[in-house]
Amino acid sequence: MSLFTLLRLAFRVIARNKARAMLTVLGIVIGVAAVIAMVALGTGAQQNIAKQIASLGSNLIILIPGTTNVAGVRGGGGSSTTVDVDDIEALRREVKSISLIAPANRQQVQIVAGDANWGTTVQGTTPAFYTVRDWGVENGAPHSDLDEASMNKVCVLGKTVATELFGTDDPVDKWVRIKKVPFRVIGVLVAKGQSPMGTDQDDTVLIPFSVYRQRMAGTQRDQIQAAYAAAIDANSAQAAVDDMTAVLRQRHHLRESAEDDFSIRNLADIAAASREVSESMTLLLGSIAGVSLLVGGIGIMNTMLVSVTERTREIGIRMAVGAKARDILVQFLVEAVVLSAIGGAIGVAFGWWVARLLSDTTGWVTVFDPGIAALAFAVSGAVGVFFGFWPARRAARLDPIDALRYE
Amino acid sequence: MSDTPVIDTVGLSKVYATGDTPVVALADVTLQVHRGEFVAVVGASGSGKSTFMNLIGLLDRPSHGVLRLDGVDVARLTSNQRAMVRNHKVGFVFQGFNLLRRTSAMENVELPLLYAGVGARARAQAAATALTQVGLGERMGHMPNQLSGGQQQRVAIARALVNQPALLLADEPTGNLDSTTTREILKLFVDLNVNHGITVVMVTHEQDVAAVSRRVVQFKDGHVVMDGPPPETWTPAVEVPWRAAKVQGAA
Structure with a gap:
């Protein structure tokens, strides 16, 4: 029999018992819809995280000093003073797998502009920072090497700080005071949004590193709290970490057995780790939804068994x-697959609608992935084959004489 | 080739192994039916006549013996091959019509062609021809429940004929019909046999139905106990050319 004839027959049989067909495919509908909605949510979350990590900068490597250990009391990361400006200089000179490195020391300050003031973080850093962190200036200009060299008291405001101090006015060429030192505003950073840790990255002020050392650092002029480096490309990020580690260990005269007194993290690793988390989250949600697909398949098997008995x-x-066993098998199999494919199609539409509803009402990002929809639909078809096979084989194995006599 | 029997059995037996003692439903039946014959198979219930029909219709498998249909040994075929023989060589007519519900007369008649792999257009043409042949040319789109018993049996006969089988097997074809309709169906069988040369084997337990045939085979306890033309004393339900004088005499 041609596929067309088989399909027409299957649709006709299903149409004869619409209520039963609808109830049967409900399990598949819910299963597929759940898979679609869950994966849409998971993928949305994944993209969100990926976007946040990308906002930190590309090929980014973060260096922070090790922890202090005073009589067994360990301070947090960056609490020690094991990395200094000479280390940064050495890394810049010696490590070929990084293109740029920018120290970044910071402290909490009160910044004043006219009669407005705002508590924020001031960061002393070099012009390389803008490139390494992939952070542009939308208004004005970043500070330059000349500013570093001449210790010009200029600053670049984060978007949040600019808004808090100047509202809608243009802050460029206005003056602010940080720790009583007047700084001229030369630029405003592009808004970056939240960091993956949830802090507002735009709530900051950048000043030249040389100025920071002289005017803000007090006695700890040579210490480095953090440095950002850029690997020459994404593939050499790990090599860069290894090279930097080697240089620093040598400079710090660490023995083979000694632990690093600093920590270097590669953003690609951080990104991979968080991607892994969100991927396994998506997988988990998807498989829970897949279980309902399984239950839906059992529903189809049940209906097909009843159908085979009724139609003995x-x-x-x-x-x-003259129908061969195979003809009967195929007929019932096609019926099961048509049933489950109807469920799959409704499920895809329903799941898409649920995902839309979720993102509209909760603001979560959902991403409708046509590939996943096609996969879920294909799986529902496969469920039909899998759960329809046994009933269909039962039908095909009937003895003609017994089947004809069946009342 | 023309003298190849349509049905040729040698020592055909069917034993059911139910319970402690095996039940012999058919014992050592040796029989030949030639092309163009019209055979009535008679006997009490349990005599083996239905078993015989199921065996030659390839719905059931014999326990022993040789069974040739149209010259082909069919006793030891695979179930697929049996399905093909059923499809090509045998047309069935049942007491209960056995039409597919909620399926038009046309589609019911097309069914054997569907499994023979005939294309849609040729199917429709052959089914229309077969339905016209049984006098239902006007009702091809009707569903079985819109047809009378006699009309349903005509659809079943059209279905049996549509593949141009060597043999038409009818199992109590008039069992569910009133006497008027019975006569219509029997006239149809006679017409098919006389004018179209179709070989008919018909199971019945009614004497006047059996009397329509050219040859009566009587079963008892799994054996053939009588084989020959219907006795002169049996009055056929309808006029048949080979006994025209008798009917006229009776009337």
């Missing part, structure tokens, strides 16, 4: 006029 006589008639 029909099977007998078909066999008597």
Whole structure:
């Protein structure tokens, strides 16, 4: 029999018992819809995280000094003073797998502009920072090497700080005071949004590193709290970490057995780790949804078994006029697949609608992935084959004489 | 080739192994039916006549013996091959019509062609021809439940004929019909046999139905106990050319 004939027959049989068909495919509908909605949510979350990590800068490597250990009391990361400006200089000179490195020391300050003031973080850093962190200036200009060299008291405001101090006014060429030192505003950073840790990256002020050392650092002029480096490309990020580690260990005269007194993290690793988390989250949600697909399949099997029993006589008639076992098998299999594919199609539409509803009402990002929709639909078809096979084989194995006599 | 029997059995037996003692439903039946014959198979219930029909219709498998249909040994075929023989060589007519419900007369008749792999257009043409042949040319789109018993049986006969089988097997074809309709169906069988040369084997337990045939085979306890033309004393339900004088005499 041609596929067209088989499909027409299957649709006709299903149409005869619409209520039963609808109830049967409900399990598949819910299963597929759940898979679609869950994966849409998971993928949305994944993209969100990826976007946040990308906002930190590309090929980014973060160096912070090790922890202090005073009589067994360990301070947090960056609490020690094991990395100094000479280390940064050495890294810049010696490590070929990084293109740029920018120290970044910071402290909490109160910044004043006219009669407005705002508590924020001031960061002393070099012009390399803008490139390493992939952070542009939308208004004005970043500070330059000349500013570093001449210790010009200029600053670049984060978007949040600019808004808090100047509202809608243009802050460029206005003056602010940080720790009583007047700084001229030369630029405003492009808004970056939240960091993956949830802090507002735009709530900051950048000043030249040389100025920071002289005017802000107090006695700890040579210490480095953090440095950002850029690997020459994404593939050499790990090599860069290894090279930097080697240089620093040598400079710090660490023995083979000694632990690093600093920590270097590669953003690609951080990104990979968080991607892994969100991927396994998506997988988990998807497989929970997949279980309902399984339950839906059992529903189809149940209905097909009932159908085979009800239609024993029909099977007998078909066999008597020449249907082979295979013809009967295929007929019932196609029926099961059509049932589950109907469920799959409704499920895809329903799941898409649920995902839309979720993102509209909760503001979560959802991403409808056509590939996943196609996969879920294909899986629902496969569920039909898998759960329809046994009932169909039962039908095909009937003895014609018994089937004809069945009342 | 023309003298190849349509049905040729040698020592055909069917034993059911139910319970402690095996039940012999058919014992050592050796029989030949030639092309163009019209055979009535008679006997009490349990005599083996239905078993015989199921065996030659390839719905059931014999326990022993040789069974040739149209010269082909069919006793030891695979179930697929049996399905093909059922499809090509045998047309069935049942007491209960056995039409597919909620399926038009046309589609019911097309069914054997569907499994023979005939294309849609040729199917429709052959089914229309077969339905016209049984006098239902006007009702091809009707569903079985819109047809009378006699009309349903005509659809079943059209279905049996549509593949141009060597043999038409009818199992109590008039069992569910009133006497008027019975006569219509029997006239149809006679017409098919006389004018179209179709070989008919018909199971019945009614004497006047059996009397329509050219040859009566009587079963008892799994054996053939009588084989020959219907006795002169049996009055056929309808006029048949080979006994025209008798009917006229009776009337």
